[in-house]
Amino acid sequence: MPGPGASASEGAMADQIMAANVAKECLLTAVKADSKSSHLWANFAYAFSITDDHRSSCKCLEKVLMAPCYIHL
16 A cells, blocks of 8 residues: 555656646647757657657657757857
8 A cells, every 4th residue: 555645646747747748749849840959859858758658768869969069159
C-alpha cells in the first residue's frame, strides 16, 4: 500500500506529462518554422523523455547534433 503523499506524487507526474504533451504540440509548430534550431530540438527531446518516448527523444537529440553551430561574440 502506498504511503502518504503517493497520490500527490502521481498527480504531479500526470500534470508533468500533460504539460509535456502540450509543449510537444507547441514545439512541433516552432520546429516547422525553424527546423535548424538546436534549442527547439533539445527542448523537444526533453518533452519526449518526460513522456517515456525515448526513441523520439533520441531522434530529436540527433537533430541537435546536426544543427549548425553559431558562435556569437
